[in-house]
Amino acid sequence: MLVTWAYRVRKSLMGSFDPRARWIFSFAFLISATQFWDARFLVVLFVLAFLWYFSARVPFKETRRAWTFVWFLLLIMIVVNTILTGGGAGGVVPEGGHVVWPNGIPIPLTAWHFHFGLTYERLWFALCQILRIGGISAVFVIIPFSMDPRSYGVTFRGLGFPDKFAYSMELAFRYVPTIARDFGVTVDAQRARGYEVEGSGGGIFKQILRTAPLIVPVTMNSILTGEDVANAMDLRCFGRGPRTWLYKLEYHWQDYLLIAFSILLLLASLAIVYGLKLGDFWVPEFLIRMIS
Amino acid sequence: MTMSHLPLVVENLSFRYRRREELAIQNINFELHPGQVMLIAGASGCGKTTLMRCINGLIPNTYNGEMTGDIRLFGKSVKEMAMVEISQTVGTLLQDPERQILGSYVLNEVAFGLESLGVPRGDIIPRVEKALSRLGILHLRDRETFGTSGGEKQKIALAGVLAMEPKILLLDEPLASLDPASAHEALDAFRVLADEGYSVMVVEHRVEDVLAIHPEVVMYMDEGKVEYFGGVEGLMQVVDYHRIKLPAQVVMDRAHGQKQEKTFEATIRPQVGNEAELVHFDNVRFQYHEDSREILKGIDFKINKGDVIAILGHNGSGKTTLMKHTLGLLKPTQGRVLLEGKNTRQISVAQAAHTVGYVFQSPTQMLFAPTVKEELAFGPKNLKMSEDVIEKNIQWAIETVHLPEELQTPPLALSFGQQKRISIASVLAMRSRILMMDEPTAGQDYWNYTAFMDSILQMPGFDAILFITHDVDLAVVYANRILLVYDGQLMADGTPYDVLRDEALLRRCRVLPTSLLRANIEHYPRLGQFHRAETLSQFVS
Numbered sequence: 001m002l003v004t005w006a007y008r009v010r011k012s013l014m015g016s017f018d019p020r021a022r023w024i025f026s027f028a029f030l031i032s033a034t035q036f037w038d039a040r041f042l043v044v045l046f047v048l049a050f051l052w053y054f055s056a057r058v059p060f061k062e063t064r065r066a067w068t069f070v071w072f073l074l075l076i077m078i079v080v081n082t083i084l085t086g087g088g089a090g091g092v093v094p095e096g097g098h099v100v101w102p103n104g105i106p107i108p109l110t111a112w113h114f115h116f117g118l119t120y121e122r123l124w125f126a127l128c129q130i131l132r133i134g135g136i137s138a139v140f141v142i143i144p145f146s147m148d149p150r151s152y153g154v155t156f157r158g159l160g161f162p163d164k165f166a167y168s169m170e171l172a173f174r175y176v177p178t179i180a181r182d183f184g185v186t187v188d189a190q191r192a193r194g195y196e197v198e199g200s201g202g203g204i205f206k207q208i209l210r211t212a213p214l215i216v217p218v219t220m221n222s223i224l225t226g227e228d229v230a231n232a233m234d235l236r237c238f239g240r241g242p243r244t245w246l247y248k249l250e251y252h253w254q255d256y257l258l259i260a261f262s263i264l265l266l267l268a269s270l271a272i273v274y275g276l277k278l279g280d281f282w283v284p285e286f287l288i289r290m291i292s
Numbered sequence: 293m294t295m296s297h298l299p300l301v302v303e304n305l306s307f308r309y310r311r312r313e314e315l316a317i318q319n320i321n322f323e324l325h326p327g328q329v330m331l332i333a334g335a336s337g338c339g340k341t342t343l344m345r346c347i348n349g350l351i352p353n354t355y356n357g358e359m360t361g362d363i364r365l366f367g368k369s370v371k372e373m374a375m376v377e378i379s380q381t382v383g384t385l386l387q388d389p390e391r392q393i394l395g396s397y398v399l400n401e402v403a404f405g406l407e408s409l410g411v412p413r414g415d416i417i418p419r420v421e422k423a424l425s426r427l428g429i430l431h432l433r434d435r436e437t438f439g440t441s442g443g444e445k446q447k448i449a450l451a452g453v454l455a456m457e458p459k460i461l462l463l464d465e466p467l468a469s470l471d472p473a474s475a476h477e478a479l480d481a482f483r484v485l486a487d488e489g490y491s492v493m494v495v496e497h498r499v500e501d502v503l504a505i506h507p508e509v510v511m512y513m514d515e516g517k518v519e520y521f522g523g524v525e526g527l528m529q530v531v532d533y534h535r536i537k538l539p540a541q542v543v544m545d546r547a548h549g550q551k552q553e554k555t556f557e558a559t560i561r562p563q564v565g566n567e568a569e570l571v572h573f574d575n576v577r578f579q580y581h582e583d584s585r586e587i588l589k590g591i592d593f594k595i596n597k598g599d600v601i602a603i604l605g606h607n608g609s610g611k612t613t614l615m616k617h618t619l620g621l622l623k624p625t626q627g628r629v630l631l632e633g634k635n636t637r638q639i640s641v642a643q644a645a646h647t648v649g650y651v652f653q654s655p656t657q658m659l660f661a662p663t664v665k666e667e668l669a670f671g672p673k674n675l676k677m678s679e680d681v682i683e684k685n686i687q688w689a690i691e692t693v694h695l696p697e698e699l700q701t702p703p704l705a706l707s708f709g710q711q712k713r714i715s716i717a718s719v720l721a722m723r724s725r726i727l728m729m730d731e732p733t734a735g736q737d738y739w740n741y742t743a744f745m746d747s748i749l750q751m752p753g754f755d756a757i758l759f760i761t762h763d764v765d766l767a768v769v770y771a772n773r774i775l776l777v778y779d780g781q782l783m784a785d786g787t788p789y790d791v792l793r794d795e796a797l798l799r800r801c802r803v804l805p806t807s808l809l810r811a812n813i814e815h816y817p818r819l820g821q822f823h824r825a826e827t828l829s830q831f832v833s
Binding site: 001002003004149150174182185186188189190191192193194195196212213214215216217220221224225227228229230231232233234235236237238239240241242243244245246248 | 349376393396397408409436437645648650654657670722
């Protein structure tokens, strides 16, 4: 059975908007945020994102797991891709820059130095990544916790997508918490057979193989669930023709305001980047002076 | 009524699944009238589900193969009907309501079919409410489907089918996941629907339960063929009562005077004294979150050496939660669980698994290996057993569940019933001293589960066995101690005779007495022991 995210009805500013208007804002924000690497603009967007996030009045403990996941991915991306290899900064951060350890890092008890080409510019870029991805995450993480699961499908239909696509989106949304639940059950079932998730020893290949007792049952269950869902839908005439959606969405004045703001945000972002040629990666003067 | 107007006529129907050599069903012929309840019985793999899929259009729409013969719905061949058209005439309730429910809320779920049919919005709510009222669950209208009990889910799924106003209802093992009282309520609802003019086909292992609503016709299938078609009385005389569970009195009458059946004796026997204590639940309370409801409310009992404990209780009473505490998969919010004197907070689950083997309810949540043999070796390897011991344990476990020929088969390629037995074998191979099974007989036919339960109970090496079940007869035949759970509380703990003779208490806990239980209660003062029906007949003149 597909389960839903932990949604609770709340009186909140975000909850007063039509879900279609909320999606329009979310996508406008996403496109806007991806235009910039300039921390000055990113700070503004970051603040806007978290104002939006807090307007949902969802306590942190309800979204904690989702944030743990987001910050874990972000940390990996920044540490591996930006700080260690510098690959993530390619094409954005100019070549060269001010190296943090120009003479290398001394290795204690030896006369050797470890040469590590991390620059202050790359560190600043890491900060920009946090602002950009953190802001985008705030706008999207809050959706399942603040949007009535009954409105997923009709929202996409109301945005002009076909019935089948709209209902598929509803199912897709509910698939994530369902997989999480199934994963939890499988972990328990295998632990009951003496399996320990944190295995000892072995190379990376062996470690990957060790996850088979978890990955295979969860995958197989997903396939079976997919088959069940398809059968249950077929047996109840899904896809016969135009579908009636039980819930009807209606725009109100505040929705028009939010949509207008979203369009404005998007147009302003595009004008700044493509018209004024601003918004590229930028490092503050004072930082450069301080380093010099 | 002429043949051409009958709701359902099946003529010379045979079907072979693609990539299979043998026919799944062959030469099936029958007709179903309005207002009839038809019971289809048979062991696992007899072709019941295939027959239903042919009628509701899933064959050939979803499952491919070669079909011959014909099925006519109100005179029209299904070959001329699209799936959508069939679905408006034939409503199907799948075996597990959890697999059928699509909507996140009850209202959405019941409205789903009507939305698909494009029924005007203004007409949907009245039809949904009518379907919910008919099943007495209108109060659930705005509830989340996920939070409802097993019995409620079954009714919600049925309401979703009824809202579409089909003429024929196909019910595929509708009682499989229900506690006895919920099963009884569901059956009553089916009878009422038939009396209102629906044609109802019920596929069910729990034959005795369905007989309570007096089905007009019964079909008994074996290996894809119809072995019997006719009234209930005839079925009682035709089928092998070792293969299909019949009412106790019928079995006793038929077994009386026949060759003596071997009396079942479990190897494991109760012991007394403090040294016999294996597990101690010390005033255990549990809730998942601070603000969620309490699931266990002060559970206090001990598991001793020699116990064979059946845990009975309604859907959602906390039985599975209780079992998970024994192994330390869940830790008490208050109180403590001691496993061989050690607090489960202080030991890992892997350590506890040396002592306790736990078979989960659904096999698909644990099977993963490329062969059955490797699946069975997984647990013992985790417990660091030697190769010789692992090999010996695998042989013992696979023979216990009667599947030795499947050792090299991928477990996921087996049928659901076989997968369930493999999941049991994979825990048996760990040779844990305490064996716990969650609904071990769900989805199993009578003959198979009797065979493996006999084998398990007669195997040496277990200190205690616990099983959760909705099948009261399973408790009657195998348990030497009963725990009765209601809404997170232990309502009774004692011998089967002491607990199960209190009919009022059982009913309060949504457990219903069966004919076998009643027969045993009647004869207990003289026999001093519970028996299965065929054995009981030898002691009763």
